[in-house]
Amino acid sequence: MSGRIDPEFLRFPFRRVADAALHRALEHGAQHAAFRFAHTLEASWRLRDGRPAGTRSTTTTGFGVRVLYDGVPGFAAATEVTAEAAASAAGRAVETALAARPLAVGRISLAPEPVHRDRTWIAPYERDPFDVPAGEITALLADYSGRLGSAVGVGHTDAMLQVARETTFYADTAGTSTLQQRVRVLPEFTAHREDPAGELVSLRTVAPSTGRGWEYLTGTGWDWDSELAELPMLLEEKAGAPAVEPGPRDLVISPTNLWLTLHESVGHATELDRALGHEAAFAGTSFATPDLLGRLWYGSPAMNVTADRTAEHGLATVGYDDEGVAAQRWDLVRAGVLTGFQTDRGSAARCGAVRSTGCSQAGAFDQQPLQRMPNVSLAADPAGPDTEGLIARVEDGLYVVGDGSWSIDSRRQDFQFTAQRFHRIRDGRLAGQVRGAAYRSTTKDFWRSLEAVGGPQTYLLCGAFHCGKGQPVQVAPAGHGSPSALFRGVDVVTTRGGAPW
Structure with a gap:
């Protein structure tokens, strides 16, 4: 199952802005130009002993214009998503390439690629993590932390979740245009205890980061119940383990x-x-x-x-x-x-x-x-x-x-x-x-x-x-x-x- 393109992204006039950038680059003599518009959301949550210990959320939106002029690359970017800003960025990218020409060692050419016109690709995920209420996220992290923290011998727990969603539009002067979206998640749960000598010993879950959505935290793709139940016993064994023999x-x-x-x-x-x-x-x-x-x-x-x-x-x-x-x-x-x-x-x-x-x-x-x-x-x-x-x-x-x-x-x-x-x-x-x-x-x-x-x-x-x-x-x-x-x-x-x- 795939998600849907972020509606907020679709409100931007990215196709018209791309046309303005590519047209201006060609007017200035660029051999090739490419436009990439990106809207990226990232967020993270941290819990210490089941209690919130910090959250972070960032959104970045803007575009970059890349050109080749006489085999020399140039690049410029902007956050104002308008045709005027795009044309200006394309002009700056060509100016950058012109300025770099005397210093360039050799010239760049691009391997051929078929034109991919008006293509859309969305990564397979079931629930966008950015559609999940913050309270639901915190409650699940606290629940998993509580399972670790309630085990005999576990002194402290840490929980961390990072999520990201990237939506991009790409267009170039060859005629390719693509619209894409993908999400990824990284959950980690760590248990701590002291060994017999009073030294802190830690053990973290081994569930990998993945290109899935919120469903990964609720059981799709990983058996959280089994890992959280096993981790305290493995930690106890590690705390009493001897040193390795080299x-x-x-x-x-x-x-x-x-x-x-x-x-x-x-x-x-x-x-x-x-x-x-x-x-x-x-x-x-x-x-x-x-x-x-x-x-x-x-x-x-x-x-x-x-x-x-x-x-x-x-x-x-x-x-x-x-x-x-x-x-x-x-x-x-x-x-x-x-x-x-x-x-x-x-x-x-x-x-x-x-x-x-x-x-x-x-x-x-x-x-x-x-x-x-x-x-x-x-x-x-x-x-x-x-x-x-x-x-x-x-x-x-x-x-x-x-x-x-x-x-x-x-x-x-x-x-x-x-x-x-x-x-x-x-x-x-x-x-x-x-x-x-x-x-x-x-x-x-x-x-x-x-x-x-x-x-x-x-x-x-x-x-x-x-x-x-x-x-x-x-x-x-x-x-x-x-x-x-x-x-x-x-x-x-x-x-x-x-x-x-």
């Missing part, structure tokens, strides 16, 4: 943790602008360069990674990107070998591709579109085992659940990740938790140690609600799906410098 370990990693490793070591590493060295000023470049396409042994034969802008409920799912390119699905890694990159129209043309993969996105109406990550996911084995079957293959190792902290170098090679929970595996069975653990490796060594992936029943689509990139920094959501997966001989380290608890 050393090489076999790891079975849940998709609730592996999504972040995918994001950092595969998602960012296969952005073509980063691989070409054009993103070096923020978070580095990539070891996976275009000359290694089809030759780089990225991981084991069990590693198959796809990029997908069409996955249902994916955080990066769209109908069309911010250059008017239709959403697609393609391979990044096939049987362990690097086979693809993420591109926008400029980088696609630069590398001789026949078409962009549709990875252009702006973080806001007043920001130029950047090449941004799609849903980057590790494929399940159609005949693969369940998670218990993977655990049964391990004599001495760890089962890793829930995302924690992360660190990775500027070329996306050396990394370290923590988790919400590390469960010991002994002789193929879970044997309690350990604390203070992290796993570290290099990207290629880690993915080459992948022995097996679970079946479709272990697959879960997770992702990053806010991923930063660019200067000035822009944020965008990115989805990452994965099955449970078995890695052999990964270096496990302690995150604490002292003696065990």
